Amino acid sequence: MDFTISQFEYGQRPPVSLPSTEILEKLTEEGIRRMVSDHYDLLSRSEIRNLFPRIEEALDKAKQRSSDFFIQICGGHPYYNENRGKPMLAKRHSPFKITPEARIVWLKCYQQVLMKLDIPENLIQSFWNYLNVFSFWMVNTNEGRNLPK
Numbered sequence: 001m002d003f004t005i006s007q008f009e010y011g012q013r014p015p016v017s018l019p020s021t022e023i024l025e026k027l028t029e030e031g032i033r034r035m036v037s038d039h040y041d042l043l044s045r046s047e048i049r050n051l052f053p054r055i056e057e058a059l060d061k062a063k064q065r066s067s068d069f070f071i072q073i074c075g076g077h078p079y080y081n082e083n084r085g086k087p088m089l090a091k092r093h094s095p096f097k098i099t100p101e102a103r104i105v106w107l108k109c110y111q112q113v114l115m116k117l118d119i120p121e122n123l124i125q126s127f128w129n130y131l132n133v134f135s136f137w138m139v140n141t142n143e144g145r146n147l148p149k
Helices: 022-043 056-073 079-084 100-115 121-138
Strands: none
Touching (some): 022 056, 022 100, 056 079, 100 121
């Protein structure tokens, strides 16, 4: 498995290839929701925890929205569009300072979660390849750091 984190240069917006739809077939909606929940649990204890809701109900809503998005991009029901409209994730994340360092923490948390999945490696790799490039689009600041000093 190659969980290499691609080098980032501020302002890069490379084309993103969607992950294999077989991920949804293998994990099911419940499995994707569990994967996202596990990821958020790691993030809420990470160096970038300040970017995520501290109140459990708000964190649960964030998990729901993220799960809806990933289910949709993996070929499932368009929950995200139904509940939130067109994704426009870079715009939705603009109130938060997401630095290149925060991107790395976010990806490392996903590495931990993906390594525990019991699905074929080629599907995990497909999802990782998507996350690695997708994460470029979320970085919106090169100023300051979101990590503790």
